[in-house]
Amino acid sequence: MWALVTGATSGIGAEFTKLLAKEHYNIILVARDEIRLKKSAEELEQEFGVITEIIVADLSVENEIVLVEKRLLSSNPSLAVGVLINNAGYGLKGRFINHTSAAEVDLLNVLVTAILRLTHAALPNMRNAKSGYIINVGSVAGWLTGSTYSAAKAWVNVFSEYLNADLAKDGITVTSLAPGFTHTEFHQRGGMKMGAVPEFLWEKAAEVAKAGWEGARRGDAVVISGKQYRVIVFIARHLPRKLVRKIQTHRKFT
Numbered sequence: 264m265w266a267l268v269t270g271a272t273s274g275i276g277a278e279f280t281k282l283l284a285k286e287h288y289n290i291i292l293v294a295r296d297e298i299r300l301k302k303s304a305e306e307l308e309q310e311f312g313v314i315t316e317i318i319v320a321d322l323s324v325e326n327e328i329v330l331v332e333k334r335l336l337s338s339n340p341s342l343a344v345g346v347l348i349n350n351a352g353y354g355l356k357g358r359f360i361n362h363t364s365a366a367e368v369d370l371l372n373v374l375v376t377a378i379l380r381l382t383h384a385a386l387p388n389m390r391n392a393k394s395g396y397i398i399n400v401g402s403v404a405g406w407l408t409g410s411t412y413s414a415a416k417a418w419v420n421v422f423s424e425y426l427n428a429d430l431a432k433d434g435i436t437v438t439s440l441a442p443g444f445t446h447t448e449f450h451q452r453g454g455m456k457m458g459a460v461p462e463f464l465w466e467k468a469a470e471v472a473k474a475g476w477e478g479a480r481r482g483d484a485v486v487i488s489g490k491q492y493r494v495i496v497f498i499a500r501h502l503p504r505k506l507v508r509k510i511q512t513h514r515k516f517t
């Protein structure tokens with residue numbers, strides 16, 4: 264059985280590749296950096312004895328996302344993908360008004376459009392097999408008010424919840440995995456200064472991936488990986504939205 268992971272060379276995506284390889288899934292790694300992809304694939308093969316494939320793709324680029332769709336749509340039963348981890352993502356530092364519209368569209372292409380398209384491409388083979396797992400990596404930010412990133416993650420949550428209910432009869436589980444601040448390359452790549460974030464809010468990527476996979480196996484629609492974030496989301500859901508917006512505006516780490 265095959266699993267496909269986007270954003271597979273670092274952070275939560277890399278931890279998913281290890282977790283799934285340990286469970287004897289062959290792994291298709293998708294990311295932009297070919298050198299890192301080859302290194303990650305080689306390490307998985309050596310450590311776990313699985314077969315790997317790599318797809319070099321920037322999911323904001325049309326002809327590159329098509330490459331991933333084609334692999335998911337393979338009509339060869341021996342190549343069918345039974346697990347899809349839509350993990351690739353990044354954030355833009357600062358205010359929406361200070362970004363170009365092109366930069367914002369690229370962000371949405373990766374955070375929203377790619378998830379929609381790759382999920383759609385994975386479903387025919389999963390439906391034929393009457394089984395499959397799709398984990399869409401969302402964020403606790405989806406319950407907050409942090410510009411385009413939060414809006415995109417809110418979409419991930421609702422999209423995953425809908426599909427979880429709709430596809431259950433087909434034997435397919437769709438889960439939104441919502442971590443909080445996680446030790447990855449995410450903030451460094453975005454040029455975000457995170458010194459103001461208290462240590463208790465940080466999660467470990469391996470623990471986030473483990474929580475997501477266990478939740479998917481249970482059939483959960485949404486998994487909030489950290490206990491501290493389950494409390495924060497509960498509060499955010501019940502506070503007046505005006506107050507949530509005010510708190511978000513005064514955050515020092517964005």
